[in-house]
Amino acid sequence: MGILSACSSSIICKVHCTCFTFLYRRVCAFDLVVASPVEDYFLYIDDLPYPEKKEAEKITQPYLDALGEDYSNCCQGTAFFPLQSCMNHSCCPNAKAFKREEDRDGQATIIALRPICNGEEVTISYIDEDLSFEERQALLADYGFRCRCPRCLDEEP
Numbered sequence: 001m002g003i004l005s006a007c008s009s010s011i012i013c014k015v016h017c018t019c020f021t022f023l024y025r026r027v028c029a030f031d032l033v034v035a036s037p038v039e040d041y042f043l044y045i046d047d048l049p050y051p052e053k054k055e056a057e058k059i060t061q062p063y064l065d066a067l068g069e070d071y072s073n074c075c076q077g078t079a080f081f082p083l084q085s086c087m088n089h090s091c092c093p094n095a096k097a098f099k100r101e102e103d104r105d106g107q108a109t110i111i112a113l114r115p116i117c118n119g120e121e122v123t124i125s126y127i128d129e130d131l132s133f134e135e136r137q138a139l140l141a142d143y144g145f146r147c148r149c150p151r152c153l154d155e156e157p
């Protein structure tokens, strides 16, 4: 297995997605929900100084009227993150990959769940690690492998 190891800081890194497309999950895609970019755009217009705001609103108001309440719908999708794709799974992971409110589009954060020693492998969980050994193995079989993490080796009958 390839290994991604890292330093001991709690926020390990911010990773960027290279494309925003639907991928087979074995490639290690990452499900995302991001705030509506349309809403962000209207908030930006709202903050413009007076003459520019007036000008911009002449163009944006018809779109806002047409969209109605749907303008603030968040977007959901799956993205490919090259760094996260290098991270092996563990049923007792030491890190977690997710998008925080402050992460902008195309960015996600890997955060340590506990202190990680220099040189220690950084692992995330691909599944709900609260499941039983059999349930975890069944889900991971769908990813195409049998889990050999320390917890599974320990729980293996």
Ligand SMILES: C[S@@+](CC[C@H](N)C(=O)[O-])C[C@H]1O[C@@H](n2cnc3c(N)ncnc32)[C@H](O)[C@@H]1O
Pocket: 001, 002, 003, 026, 027, 028, 084, 085, 086, 087, 088, 089, 090, 143, 144, 145, 146, 147, 148, 149
């Ligand atoms: C997203 S890749 C992870 C990076 C990969 N190890 C590499 O070198 O490119 C997922 C693959 O890594 C292997 N893998 C990841 N976690 C594993 C684990 N806990 N036990 C066994 N194999 C694992 C499996 O072959 C799996 O299909």
